[in-house]
Amino acid sequence: MAIEFTGERVIPGQVDTDLWNEHFARYAFAARLARGKRVLDMGCGTGYGSAELAKQAAKVTGLDLSADAVNYARENFRIANVEFVEGSAAGVPLADNSFDLIVAFEVIEHLADWKKLLEESRRLLAAGGQFVVSTPNKSYYQSTRVVSGPNPYHEHEFEFDEFREALAEYFPHTTLFFENHSDGIVFQALGSTGSAEANLRMEVSAPDAAKAHFFVAVCAMSPMLGAPTFVYLPTAANVLRQREEHIQKLEVELTKKDEWLSKEKQAHQELNLLHTALDAELKKRNTWGLELDKQLKASWEQLEAQKTAQQQMAEGYEAELRRIEEQLSDKIAWGLATKESLEKELDQVNGDLGKAVELLNTNEALVVERTQWAQQLDLEIASLRELLAVAEQSKWVKLGRKFGFGPHFN
Numbered sequence: 001m002a003i004e005f006t007g008e009r010v011i012p013g014q015v016d017t018d019l020w021n022e023h024f025a026r027y028a029f030a031a032r033l034a035r036g037k038r039v040l041d042m043g044c045g046t047g048y049g050s051a052e053l054a055k056q057a058a059k060v061t062g063l064d065l066s067a068d069a070v071n072y073a074r075e076n077f078r079i080a081n082v083e084f085v086e087g088s089a090a091g092v093p094l095a096d097n098s099f100d101l102i103v104a105f106e107v108i109e110h111l112a113d114w115k116k117l118l119e120e121s122r123r124l125l126a127a128g129g130q131f132v133v134s135t136p137n138k139s140y141y142q143s144t145r146v147v148s149g150p151n152p153y154h155e156h157e158f159e160f161d162e163f164r165e166a167l168a169e170y171f172p173h174t175t176l177f178f179e180n181h182s183d184g185i186v187f188q189a190l191g192s193t194g195s196a197e198a199n200l201r202m203e204v205s206a207p208d209a210a211k212a213h214f215f216v217a218v219c220a221m222s223p224m225l226g227a228p229t230f231v232y233l234p235t236a237a238n239v240l241r242q243r244e245e246h247i248q249k250l251e252v253e254l255t256k257k258d259e260w261l262s263k264e265k266q267a268h269q270e271l272n273l274l275h276t277a278l279d280a281e282l283k284k285r286n287t288w289g290l291e292l293d294k295q296l297k298a299s300w301e302q303l304e305a306q307k308t309a310q311q312q313m314a315e316g317y318e319a320e321l322r323r324i325e326e327q328l329s330d331k332i333a334w335g336l337a338t339k340e341s342l343e344k345e346l347d348q349v350n351g352d353l354g355k356a357v358e359l360l361n362t363n364e365a366l367v368v369e370r371t372q373w374a375q376q377l378d379l380e381i382a383s384l385r386e387l388l389a390v391a392e393q394s395k396w397v398k399l400g401r402k403f404g405f406g407p408h409f410n
Contacts, residue, residue: 003072008110009045009064011072017234022181025232026105026216027052029177030132030179032230033218034060037100040124042089042117043107047073047082053103061094063087081321090116095127104133112155118170122221131171131219134179135163160209164218171219175227178212184233202231256400 007013010023027049034057039051044062046069054060064070073084087093089107102121108114121131138157145151158166167174209215218224230337 003046003068009066009069010048010228011042011046012048012076012135018181021232021234022179022214023105024048024052026134026179026214027103028232029179029216029230030101030105031056033130034101035131037129038098038358040092040094040099042092042101042102042104043110044073044084044122045069047077048083049103049105050082050084051079054079057081057101059083061085061099063089063092065089065397067285090121092120094124096123099124100126100129102131104131106134106136108133109135109154109157114156116167120172127145129220130224132216133167133219134216135210136212136214139164139210140213144303158215160212163215166309167219171221173221173223174217174219177216177218177230178207178209179216180212184229184231185254186233202229278408288324334383355402370409 005010005011010020012020031053034053036058038054039053039057039060040062041053041062044050044064045066048064050060050073051064058081060079060082062070062073062082064073064084064086065088067086070084070086077084085093090111090113102125104121108117111117117133121133125131135158138159141157142150164174164176168401218227274408
């Protein structure tokens with residue numbers, strides 16, 4: 001499985017020699033304490049350190065939060081007494097008192113709740129066990145990252161006193177070491193192989209916490225014996241030659257940089273001339289822009305005046321429209337009231353007309369009846385007159401009239 005170096009964890013073959021050596025040296029330091037023990041490698045990363053500890057340990061458990069790192073370790077370090085487990089150092093899924101040695105190199109500064117790592121380490125540590133933890137010196141580390149900026153993977157970096165006091169809260173016995181890069185001169189016999197741990201002479205000076213690159217602490221719940229100085233010398237490295245080669249590369253690079261700088265200076269002069277021309281053009285454009293801005297301001301003021309006049313006119317129209325609407329509303333109300341009144345009067349007239357029609361019909365019937373009665377009466381009168389005329393012509397009537405008796409007809 002391929003995995004890319006991002007700066008968060010070391011990947012064999014993908015980091016420079018110095019970075020690899022300073023990380024690997026810590027495991028070489030701890031390997032002296034791992035002989036025959038059950039070891040937990042907290043934040044094991046890609047597993048190279050667990051593999052180094054396994055050379056001395058009875059069993060090594062590598063723990064890391066990254067599934068990619070754990071899979072890489074399982075594929076690249078298949079060792080009988082090593083297993084790799086995915087999990088967090090702030091909550092280790094393993095039993096209490098199950099390890100004789102716990103290492104946590106460059107892990108604690110990656111945790112926001114870094115105290116959980118110390119709590120878990122004390123819980124997991126068996127009686128008589130040791131806990132080895134390292135972290136970069138905050139003051140030194142920050143000074144080396146002025147250009148590149150803070151490490152984005154670090155949550156909390158430690159000053160020396162803070163680191164020592166934090167460890168003392170959980171472990172009553174702590175021995176502190178300072179890890180630094182030092183020059184060494186090696187005498188190695190032709191044909192010799194393997195590591196050399198003897199015949200070492202080291203000029204000793206008082207260690208200075210403020211100048212230390214890394215802090216490394218060996219912690220325990222019970223007293224520990226001795227704190228020998230440990231020197232890790234990378235494989236037959238001729239540091240002086242490497243530095244000379246590095247200087248030669250830098251000189252070649254510096255020559256290239258000088259040539260580049262010369263070209264850049266010429267380009268800079270050309271840019272200055274262009275800048276001067278552009279500056280003159282800019283001033284001209286600025287003058288034109290100011291005049292245009294002045295005209296625009298005048299046009300804007302005129303537009304605002306027109307806008308105000310139009311707004312006032314619109315307000316006048318709206319007021320007149322409201323007045324007309326109010327009048328129309330009043331007229332509509334009057335019309336509705338008038339309609340209602342007329343409808344009532346019409347209903348009344350229709351009622352009266354109905355009564356008049358009924359009375360007319362009654363009178364018409366009476367007229368017909370009276371006409372018929374008058375006609376009958378006329379017939380009777382005519383009949384009587386005929387009788388009367390006959391009577392007048394009677395001799396008896398004439399005789400009675402002559403003697404002064406009988407009826408008189410006028």
